[in-house]
Amino acid sequence: MTDAKLRQEHKLIAEWVDSNSVVLDLGCDEGILLAHLAETKQVTGYGIEIDINNVVAAMGRGVSVIQADLEAGLAGFDDKSVDTVIIGQTLQSLRNTEKLVDEIMRVGKRAIVSFPNFGYWRVRSYLYFRGRMPVSKRLPYEWYNTPNLHLFTIKDFEQLCRDKDITICDQRYQTGQHMNSMLTRMSPNVFAELAVFCIQPKASSS
Amino acid sequence: MQTLGTDDTDRLEKSVGIVTPQVCHITDPINLSSGESLSSYSLVYETYGELNRQRSNAILICHALTGDHHAAGYHSEADTKPGWWDSCIGPGKPIDTNKFYVVALNNLGGCSGSTGPNSINPDTNLPYGPSFPMVTVKDWVKTQAKLSDALGIKQWLAVVGGSLGGMQAMQWTIDYPERIKHCVVVAAVSKLSTQNIAFNEVARQAILSDPNFFEGHYVAQNAVPATGLKIARMLGHITYLSDAGMKTKFGRDLKQSNLHYSYETDFEIESYLRYQGEQFIGRFDANTYLRMGKALDYFDPAADFDNQLEQCFTKTSARFLVVSFTSDWRFSPERSQEIVAALVKAGKAVSYANVTTDYGHDAFLMPVPDYVNVLTAYLNNAYTVDVEEQK
Numbered sequence: 001m002t003d004a005k006l007r008q009e010h011k012l013i014a015e016w017v018d019s020n021s022v023v024l025d026l027g028c029d030e031g032i033l034l035a036h037l038a039e040t041k042q043v044t045g046y047g048i049e050i051d052i053n054n055v056v057a058a059m060g061r062g063v064s065v066i067q068a069d070l071e072a073g074l075a076g077f078d079d080k081s082v083d084t085v086i087i088g089q090t091l092q093s094l095r096n097t098e099k100l101v102d103e104i105m106r107v108g109k110r111a112i113v114s115f116p117n118f119g120y121w122r123v124r125s126y127l128y129f130r131g132r133m134p135v136s137k138r139l140p141y142e143w144y145n146t147p148n149l150h151l152f153t154i155k156d157f158e159q160l161c162r163d164k165d166i167t168i169c170d171q172r173y174q175t176g177q178h179m180n181s182m183l184t185r186m187s188p189n190v191f192a193e194l195a196v197f198c199i200q201p202k203a204s205s206s
Numbered sequence: 207m208q209t210l211g212t213d214d215t216d217r218l219e220k221s222v223g224i225v226t227p228q229v230c231h232i233t234d235p236i237n238l239s240s241g242e243s244l245s246s247y248s249l250v251y252e253t254y255g256e257l258n259r260q261r262s263n264a265i266l267i268c269h270a271l272t273g274d275h276h277a278a279g280y281h282s283e284a285d286t287k288p289g290w291w292d293s294c295i296g297p298g299k300p301i302d303t304n305k306f307y308v309v310a311l312n313n314l315g316g317c318s319g320s321t322g323p324n325s326i327n328p329d330t331n332l333p334y335g336p337s338f339p340m341v342t343v344k345d346w347v348k349t350q351a352k353l354s355d356a357l358g359i360k361q362w363l364a365v366v367g368g369s370l371g372g373m374q375a376m377q378w379t380i381d382y383p384e385r386i387k388h389c390v391v392v393a394a395v396s397k398l399s400t401q402n403i404a405f406n407e408v409a410r411q412a413i414l415s416d417p418n419f420f421e422g423h424y425v426a427q428n429a430v431p432a433t434g435l436k437i438a439r440m441l442g443h444i445t446y447l448s449d450a451g452m453k454t455k456f457g458r459d460l461k462q463s464n465l466h467y468s469y470e471t472d473f474e475i476e477s478y479l480r481y482q483g484e485q486f487i488g489r490f491d492a493n494t495y496l497r498m499g500k501a502l503d504y505f506d507p508a509a510d511f512d513n514q515l516e517q518c519f520t521k522t523s524a525r526f527l528v529v530s531f532t533s534d535w536r537f538s539p540e541r542s543q544e545i546v547a548a549l550v551k552a553g554k555a556v557s558y559a560n561v562t563t564d565y566g567h568d569a570f571l572m573p574v575p576d577y578v579n580v581l582t583a584y585l586n587n588a589y590t591v592d593v594e595e596q597k
Contacts, residue, residue, distance in 0.1 A: 022553075046550065052576045055559050060583035062591055064525070066546060066558045184278035 005032045009114050009196055012172055012179060013086060016112055016198055018043055021083035024048070024107065026070055027090035031058025038063070045082065048074075069194040070082040071095055077107040086195075089194075092116065093147045105166060110200035119153030119189040120175075138193055155188045157197065172196045221288055221296045222254040222279035222303050227239045232302050232352045241505075242339035245328070249353050250319030251275045251311035251545060254295060255303035257359075261305075263593050264359045265585075266350065267291065267310040268367035268374035271442070271498050272490055274318035277310035278303075293371035293573040300581035301366065305589050309357065314349045315341040315497045322423065323493035336422025341497055343370070347377040351385065363390035364585065364591055369537065370498070373505045376518075376545070383522035388588050390581070393543040394572040396515050396548070397506040402536065404479045405445055406499045409438035413492050422493050431492045436483030438495060443482045448533035448566035505549060515548035525555040527584045530575065531569040532562045557584060 010033045017023060019041045025034050026045025031054075037043040047065040049055050058065035066076075070092060085108035091097050092115055104111045116138050117123075127132035133143040141148065152160075154171075161168055173184035173192030183191040218224065232440050233246045252275050257264060269290070278289055278295035295308055297299040312320040315338060323338040354362070365386050367375040372394025378386045396405075415421055416434030420427045420557040447455075456475040471477045511517035526549055530542035539560045559580045563569045569577065 044553075044555070046556075052559065052561065052580075055557075056576070056583045057580045059527075059557050059559075059580065060587055062587045064555045064557050066550075066556070067560050068543075068558075076543070076550050078551065 002033045002201075005030070006036055007032075007194075008177055008179065008193060009088065009174055010036060012174075012196055013112050013114070014040060016170070017084050017086075019043070021045075022081070024077065024082040024085045026074075026085065026087040027106070028063070028065060029056060030054050031061045031063030032066055033059040033086065033088070034058070034065075044185075070100055073099060074103045074107050076146060079106055080109055082108045083110070084108060087111065088114045089116060092150050092152065095149060097150045101160065101164065101189070105164070105199075105201045108200075110169065110198060112196065112198050113157075114194060114196040115152070115157065116148075117154050117173075117177040117189065117192045117195050119155060120193050121190050124190075124194075154192060154195050157195065161197075161199060166199050167202050168197055168199055170198040216244050217288075218280060218283070221292055224285075225252050225254065225276075225279040226281075227252050227275055229319065230353050230356050232349070232356070234352060236345070236348060236352075238339050238345045239342040240340045244314075244321070244339065246312055247310050247321035247349070248319075248325075249314065249321075249349060251309055251353060252277065252279075252289075253310075253357075253560050254308040255306050257307040257357075258381075258593070261359055262361075262363060262456070262596060263305060263589070264307045264309060264357075264362055265366045266354070266362050266378075267295070267301075267308060268346075268350070268371035269310070269313065269366065270367070270369035270371045271502065272486075272495070273371065274316060275312040275320075276318070276436075278308070291571065293571070294578070294581065300403065300585060302580055302582075302585070302589075305593070306363070306585075309353070309359075311350065311353060313341070313346045315339075315494060315501075315532060317491035317494040320498040322491070323422075323497070324491055333425055335425060336493055338493060339506075340500055342501050343373050343377050344507075346374055346501070347381050350374070350378075351382055354385070360385065362386050364390055364588060365437065366390040366392075367394070368392040369394055369567065370502055370505075373502075377505075377507060379522040379524045379526075380518045383524070386524045387592055388524065388527065388584075389522075389524045390527045390529075390584070391542075391545060393531060393534055393537050393567055394544070394545070395537045396508060396545050398503055398539070403503050405441065405536075406503055409501055410442050410496055412437035412441070413496060416492075419492060420548055424492065430487065432487045435487050435490065435492055435495065436480075439486035439490075440479040440483045443479055445536045446566055446568040448535065450533060450566055451564040451566050451568075454564060515544065516551035516569060519554055523556070525588075526557070527580075528558045529570075529580060530558075530560050531565065531567070531574075531577075533559060533564050534567045534569065536567040 023043050023045035025047040027047050034047050055067045085104045123134040173188045174194040227250050230249045235245045237243045276289040277291045280287040297304050312318040315322045323334050326332045365375040365378045372391035375389050379389050413434035416431035418429040419431040431510040461471050461477050507518045508515040528542050528546050530539040546558045561577045563574045565572050
């Protein structure tokens with residue numbers, strides 16, 4: 001049974017995750033993706049979540065969920081102990097994004113990262129024409145109350161991967177409910193609202 | 207006879223109602239960790255709810271330092287004080303007696319009906335007193351397994367405990383890895399810290415140095431080491447509360463409007479501690495208290511596994527729920543996180559919640575809403591997956 005709350009990007013992520021593998025979902029919310037992966041792909045693993053109400057909801061779904069603050073890193077997890085680390089629309093809301101990227105690459109054999117693309121043309125034009133920080137459905141906050149602290153574009157993320165010797169195995173884009181439309185494939189940094197990357201450390205990519 | 211008011215009826219209906227303790231005589235001798243043995247012993251226990259046909263819905267409740275078998279409900283209509291975990295066990299409560307068959311016992315060495323220092327030693331026909339052997343968490347779990355056999359329960363759906371009770375729940379997964387499906391460990395540690403042992407030692411010395419202790423032979427002397435027990439309990443209570451919780455509950459409030467300039471009770475907190483201490487004297491036995499404290503100090507399952515805690519858990523396929531409380535400094539959240547990390551290392555299924563509250567260590571006995579929600583969500587899922595879907 002597919003959970004009604006399963007997001008479009010979750011379906012893509014689920015395609016990328018191997019059956020019977022170990023996953024770690026950082027900022028797992030109510031555990032919807034993990035429950036879906038356990039049911040459809042027999043994965044094991046854990047979700048990390050800071051909000052107690054989400055933790056309770058995840059427990060109710062039978063997900064192994066650990067209440068913790070991602071800012072503290074992933075100290076309890078050994079190097080390369082996880083097949084796939086998933087971090088969905090969370091990197092941009094961290095104070096210490098770089099540290100967590102390092103931690104993800106330490107703990108995971110590979111990772112799937114999704115994030116809102118700040119280079120999306122509507123965001124650009126909002127800033128350009130109105131001269132104010134963009135507010136949209138996907139970025140519904142004012143500058144003074146947004147949980148999104150580190151806003152970045154697809155190009156920015158690609159640069160981060162180069163800087164950190166991270167291999168990009170695959171990348172997909174979503175705009176509205178559409179995955180990988182022709183426009184987004186042509187110029188993702190302009191036309192993609194959301195990006196989903198599959199990455200791995202260079203050392204293990206040979 | 208007095209008629210029951212609506213409040214009284216409510217009180218009984220909202221709980222498991224009136225319960226009667228039962229006794230299980232175990233005639234298999236037991237070899238204890240200390241090297242001593244007992245040829246037979248009795249465990250007093252209570253049960254709530256119904257065991258299903260598949261015997262798949264049984265939950266064992268392990269008690270903490272001064273708990274007993276009376277975990278829920280009332281002993282009579284006149285009884286006003288419910289069991290120690292009535293907030294959590296009962297119809298519609300997290301450990302829902304409409305779903306689960308719940309067993310709670312008084313541990314070996316206890317003073318609430320199970321064989322302990324005040325029981326008669328069959329070899330001498332005199333009370334054991336201080337000659338009653340030291341007991342450990344491992345010993346308790348061994349006796350709990352015997353009780354499980356007697357009740358016809360091959361596998362517990364869950365073993366649940368807070369504090370020292372959580373240690374027993376963990377020990378179950380180590381010693382009987384196949385007999386437990388879910389292990390619920392609340393406000394516990396995998397071994398005591400130096401500071402924990404230090405506090406226990408002060409409590410012990412208070413009792414041991416009481417002139418009425420008579421080296422443990424106080425019953426024969428018709429005496430009670432009341433002062434020692436009282437001080438031990440007062441000290442314990444300080445470690446059960448948090449600074450913030452004490453401040454909120456008592457502050458610097460005075461018992462009367464002005465200071466006494468004497469050693470009378472000036473502050474509310476003094477009155478509270480004295481009251482808790484006094485209550486304890488009539489309720490608890492000194493030899494039992496000393497043994498329970500030692501069982502805490504001795505608990506260190508990793509010691510048998512090269513001090514690698516994760517190695518303890520390799521054999522079990524149980525799933526774990528670990529819960530800690532933000533203001534618990536006796537068994538702090540960091541200590542629960544050590545257990546979680548070991549379980550992750552061992553590749554075991556574990557969920558963990560660190561519940562925000564000012565109640566300190568005592569929170570494990572309190573109906574803190576987030577805590578109640580965590581237990582409810584976890585156990586409801588366990589019931590759906592391991593009881594309903596297995597029918």
